[in-house]
Amino acid sequence: MARVVVDVMLKPEILDPQGKAVHDALPRLGFDGIASVRQGKRFELDVEGEVSQQRLEQLCELARTLLSNPVIEDFTVHVAPDTAR
């Protein structure tokens, strides 16, 4: 069983009010020097069998159609180290 990780982030030009809310809370907690915060989503897919190139392409398609909205978000897909067998 391999773990495939999909990270989804809002495109840089899209406003991220949640990230801004987190950023606004930092000075209150004494964390200085952080210029900005962007919030994204991480999906962990436990994949049965071998993660072949073809399988990975299918998972990219999954990321494109369901896990992200290409209009407002970018995504990356990678196999978590030590899980690819």
Place this chain on the structure above:
Amino acid sequence: MRIGVVTFPGSLDDVDALRAVRLAAGEAVSLWHGDADLHAVDAVVLPGGFSYGDYLRCGAIARFAPVMGEVVVAAEQGLPVLGICNGFQILCESHLLPGALIRNDHRKFSCRDQRLRVERSTTAWTAAYEPGQQIVIPLKNGEGGYVADGTTLAMLEAEGRVVLRYVGGNPNGSVAAIAGISNARGNVVGVMPHPEHAVEELCGPSTDGLGFFTSVLARALAG
């Protein structure tokens, strides 16, 4: 004329939409998300609410409901489809309408009686209005900020596909104060404010919303 209203798990305004259809003298038909059948309706309303708890992204999971496959095919063939609030989000996720809706820029849920200008009165759902007419109907959303890339925006403006625009302040950070858009053909319309909540004097700021439902009924009679 039969107007179907889809109920998804988490739909909130489906009953109000059915009632608005009846007040406009249409036959209201309940459609179920899990039933891949439009039951021969002449138009479809995707109502407001929080389908699938707004998990993942608003409308992202509803887009793949069995009924939506039928809605997408029928819409591409010209069936009038109106998406209200969450329904608008579902239409964008389904790629029946361009762009997307993101969290309000001020991070608060907006709930108010909203003044709007009807920019296009040649759609299936807005023919009852005069171009430029101002209406007041309720608006209530947390993720109502309309966004699209520059090319898409220019296309929407050039083709006159902005259907509604906010007047008197932008309540959610939508680009160009866009409150509603249509597809090129004008049969698919998505709006963030709620016309189904402004159909009776007793419980709404106006009856300005009724025109959406009478428009599609008049179109069917004429057609």
